[in-house]
Amino acid sequence: MQTSSTLKVVRGACPHDCPDTCALVTTVMDGSAISVKGAEDHPTTNGFLCTKVNRYLERTYSPQRVLYPMKRVGEKGKGIFQRITWDEALDTIAANFKAIATDNPQAIQPYSYAGTMGLVQGESMDRRFFHKLGASLLERTICASAGAAGYKATIGLSMGTDPERFNEARLILIWGSNVITSNVHLWPKILEAQRNGARIIAIDPYRSLTAEKCDQHIAPLPGTDGALALAMMHVIIKENLIDADYVEKYTLGFELLRERVLEYPPSKVAKITGLDEATIVNLAREYATTKPSIIRLNYGMQRHAGGGMAVRTVACLPALIGSWRDAAGGMLLSTSGTFGMNTTALARPDLIWNSPRTINMSAIGDALTGFQRVQSFNAKGAPTETLEPLDPPVRAIYVYNSNPVAIAPDSRKVIAGFQRDDLFTVVHEIFQTDTADYADILLPATTQLEQWDVHRAYGHLYVLLNQPAIAPIGEAKPNSEVFRLLAERMGFTDDCFKDSDEELILQAITSPNPRMQGIALEELKEKGWQRLNVPERFAPFAEGNFPTPSGKCEFFSETLAKQGIDPLPVYIAPRETVQDAPQLARKYPLAVISPPAHNFLNSSFANLPSFVKAEKEPHLDIHPNDAGLRGIKDGDRVRIFNDRGEFHAKARVTDKARSGVVVALSVWWKKLTSDGCNANDVTSQGLTDLGAAATFYDSLVEIEKLW
Numbered sequence: 001m002q003t004s005s006t007l008k009v010v011r012g013a014c015p016h017d018c019p020d021t022c023a024l025v026t027t028v029m030d031g032s033a034i035s036v037k038g039a040e041d042h043p044t045t046n047g048f049l050c051t052k053v054n055r056y057l058e059r060t061y062s063p064q065r066v067l068y069p070m071k072r073v074g075e076k077g078k079g080i081f082q083r084i085t086w087d088e089a090l091d092t093i094a095a096n097f098k099a100i101a102t103d104n105p106q107a108i109q110p111y112s113y114a115g116t117m118g119l120v121q122g123e124s125m126d127r128r129f130f131h132k133l134g135a136s137l138l139e140r141t142i143c144a145s146a147g148a149a150g151y152k153a154t155i156g157l158s159m160g161t162d163p164e165r166f167n168e169a170r171l172i173l174i175w176g177s178n179v180i181t182s183n184v185h186l187w188p189k190i191l192e193a194q195r196n197g198a199r200i201i202a203i204d205p206y207r208s209l210t211a212e213k214c215d216q217h218i219a220p221l222p223g224t225d226g227a228l229a230l231a232m233m234h235v236i237i238k239e240n241l242i243d244a245d246y247v248e249k250y251t252l253g254f255e256l257l258r259e260r261v262l263e264y265p266p267s268k269v270a271k272i273t274g275l276d277e278a279t280i281v282n283l284a285r286e287y288a289t290t291k292p293s294i295i296r297l298n299y300g301m302q303r304h305a306g307g308g309m310a311v312r313t314v315a316c317l318p319a320l321i322g323s324w325r326d327a328a329g330g331m332l333l334s335t336s337g338t339f340g341m342n343t344t345a346l347a348r349p350d351l352i353w354n355s356p357r358t359i360n361m362s363a364i365g366d367a368l369t370g371f372q373r374v375q376s377f378n379a380k381g382a383p384t385e386t387l388e389p390l391d392p393p394v395r396a397i398y399v400y401n402s403n404p405v406a407i408a409p410d411s412r413k414v415i416a417g418f419q420r421d422d423l424f425t426v427v428h429e430i431f432q433t434d435t436a437d438y439a440d441i442l443l444p445a446t447t448q449l450e451q452w453d454v455h456r457a458y459g460h461l462y463v464l465l466n467q468p469a470i471a472p473i474g475e476a477k478p479n480s481e482v483f484r485l486l487a488e489r490m491g492f493t494d495d496c497f498k499d500s501d502e503e504l505i506l507q508a509i510t511s512p513n514p515r516m517q518g519i520a521l522e523e524l525k526e527k528g529w530q531r532l533n534v535p536e537r538f539a540p541f542a543e544g545n546f547p548t549p550s551g552k553c554e555f556f557s558e559t560l561a562k563q564g565i566d567p568l569p570v571y572i573a574p575r576e577t578v579q580d581a582p583q584l585a586r587k588y589p590l591a592v593i594s595p596p597a598h599n600f601l602n603s604s605f606a607n608l609p610s611f612v613k614a615e616k617e618p619h620l621d622i623h624p625n626d627a628g629l630r631g632i633k634d635g636d637r638v639r640i641f642n643d644r645g646e647f648h649a650k651a652r653v654t655d656k657a658r659s660g661v662v663v664a665l666s667v668w669w670k671k672l673t674s675d676g677c678n679a680n681d682v683t684s685q686g687l688t689d690l691g692a693a694a695t696f697y698d699s700l701v702e703i704e705k706l707w
């Protein structure tokens with residue numbers, strides 16, 4: 001390599017919403033980044049990056065970047081803008097916010113998710129600003145809140161097995177997870193286990209890239225995992241395959257669980273799940289008798305009406321067979337709760353002065369069109385919802401770190417909301433997304449190479465620092481800086497609005513949590529990452545110590561009972577299924593799921609030429625039986641529709657999709673598709689039982705060939 005006096009190497013962290021949160025090494029020459037690589041010394045990154053971030057420079061130096069502030073000069077949605085100065089942009093926002101706040105600041109709505117997972121650019125100055133303003137709060141439910149709530153009910157906290165131990169397992173259940181696409185740094189560990197003789201089983205309605213490479217693929221109907229887990233427990237308890245000592249010492253409610261699972265014999269659950277009875281029985285026996293056995297549970301299975309309870313139910317399995325005893329046993333959903341970073345110091349909830357309402361981000365279509373979705377539950381915990389008028393209506397929305405027009409469910413409603421002429425919309429973005437097209441003011445955002453941040457992860461146990469490698473491109477600014485400037489214009493004089501990004505990082509890592517002891521800014525600056533203060537062979541629940549109210553793994557949950565929800569695991573069916581919604585199913589007999597496409601990261605990367613080229617165009621995978629019934633042949637263009645909307649795709653006739661289920665890998669930018677629509681035109685704003693999350697994979701549709 002050419003040497004130069006200005007060559008430098010900068011340590012960073014991948015900002016994207018993925019369990020792997022890789023350690024990055026960026027080489028900069030004369031102020032320009034010339035390569036971004038995975039750190040070789042970081043144990044889980046292991047010197048390689050995914051297909052997307054491998055080409056991060058394409059993103060950073062893309063000619064599509066938003067380079068300066070702009071104001072809308074065309075119709076909403078058309079995306080026609082004119083360049084303005086930062087001063088004009090900030091003054092316009094402040095003037096609008098001040099006018100609305102005089103009536104009621106709760107009519108101002110922040111909307112953000114995990115465009116960057118960094119704590120500084122994701123949940124610090126922004127939170128402070130909206131708290132001080134008195135804006136409505138946002139319930140961030142678009143991704144993981146059902147699973148988190150379900151797991152919490154059983155285990156207590158998002159904490160589980162160290163992913164670095166997977167290579168030692170003898171049996172790995174990959175349950176509702178597409179590891180090769182969405183968690184690729186775990187895959188080498190799984191392959192190592194397989195080489196050492198472990199069996200790998202995928203439980204997924206779709207033969208994903210991952211399922212294809214497993215020793216066995218079990219394909220239940222979407223949203224029936226809770227029933228499957230109950231039947232497994234039925235077999236395990238009936239055949240006395242439990243770890244009686246572990247159950248006795250470290251669990252709560254075993255006798256009640258034993259009674260409950262009697263209601264779920266494999267013969268009955270075979271019908272619910274669409275699996276053979278023998279498959280269920282064999283799975284239960286193999287799981288209970290292979291040691292250590294581990295479950296990689298992920299979010300695919302929780303995007304259904306009963307998704308929270310399903311995760312709670314599956315999370316009972318490891319305690320029943322005592323697999324938490326082994327560092328390579330137990331289960332991994334998310335490691336995020338292990339961190340204990342000082343998010344309160346960053347977000348400063350004490351600045352809230354007006355008990356503002358909370359808007360659920362998964363029902364943003366309702367909110368922007370004047371309604372609040374209110375949930376109620378039957379005795380088992382199955383959710384139903386009513387719409388109530390929203391008062392005051394949302395008069396301004398500030399979108400950052402998210403692209404709701406593309407990624408939020410029930411697009412027609414979302415777009416109807418963003419289309420409102422009386423809605424003042426700010427979008428802070430790296431690119432001119434589907435959402436940006438509706439902005440009154442569009443602000444340019446920096447990428448990770450241009451900003452400071454500190455990261456935790458949800459798929460490993462390291463804190464990472466991100467140092468800026470290059471100067472901001474164009475007039476782009478980081479989120480934290482824009483909220484500092486806005487705070488100044490709003491007249492917010494509290495000292496906390498002056499904190500620099502480095503000061504925010506220090507506040508984040510200054511935490512009384514014992515697992516954060518030893519995490520230090522100097523070391524992070526030097527090395528880029530540090531392991532949490534946990535043992536090398538981390539086995540958090542080997543001897544109980546569950547962070548639940550009882551300190552035990554809660555088969556019985558008093559907390560759920562108090563909320564009027566079934567305190568025991570129970571099967572809650574999806575809202576839209578052929579079995580449970582027969583009337584709807586007569587019109588719309590196929591379940592559609594839309595998990596991530598390999599080369600996209602939600603809707604990120606879905607605008608960049610090489611990634612779009614790799615995915616080609618929107619596809620619909622459909623089983624030969626379902627295709628045959630509709631006269632659909634491989635390569636035909638089809639229309640996927642229900643009462644909420646429709647989108648178009650090219651059919652791939654394949655048995656990767658089980659019959660009754662069609663699969664549309666996502667999330668495409670609407671404006672880059674032939675019909676201007678994507679899978680979220682058919683998804684619903686219905687919420688999950690626990691965690692009030694989105695139910696992206698709980699939709700019935702019909703398919704028709706386009707003529």
Ligand SMILES: Nc1nc2c(c(=O)[nH]1)N[C@H]1C(S)=C(S)[C@@H](COP(=O)(O)OP(=O)(O)OC[C@H]3O[C@@H](n4cnc5c(=O)[nH]c(N)nc54)[C@H](O)[C@@H]3O)O[C@H]1N2
Nearest residue numbers: 176177178182203206222223298299300301596600601602
């Ligand atoms: N390349 C890439 N990586 C990503 C993302 C991305 O968009 N692209 N997104 C990131 C984000 S934000 C998240 S939350 C994670 C998501 O990644 P995962 O947690 O792995 O979740 P999904 O990809 O939604 O679904 C995983 C698998 O679950 C299956 N599935 C769907 N419904 C069910 C069900 O009812 N039961 C069972 N057992 N399986 C079901 C799907 O077919 C899919 O193959 O990945 C992250 N990583």
Ligand SMILES: Nc1nc2c(c(=O)[nH]1)N[C@H]1C(S)=C(S)[C@@H](COP(=O)(O)OP(=O)(O)OC[C@H]3O[C@@H](n4cnc5c(=O)[nH]c(N)nc54)[C@H](O)[C@@H]3O)O[C@H]1N2
Nearest residue numbers: 113114115116143400401402403407428445594602603604
């Ligand atoms: N049909 C369907 N819909 C889905 C899903 C699905 O599986 N199927 N998955 C769901 C899931 S799991 C999730 S998590 C959500 C994700 O939804 P989002 O969190 O909205 O994720 P992205 O679509 O990646 O959009 C993030 C945006 O943030 C921008 N961004 C990145 N960094 C910064 C920054 O530093 N500052 C600012 N201001 N902007 C930045 C990016 O350019 C990008 O446009 O989508 C959900 N939607």
Ligand SMILES: [Mo]
Nearest residue numbers: 017142143144
């Ligand atoms: Mo997500």
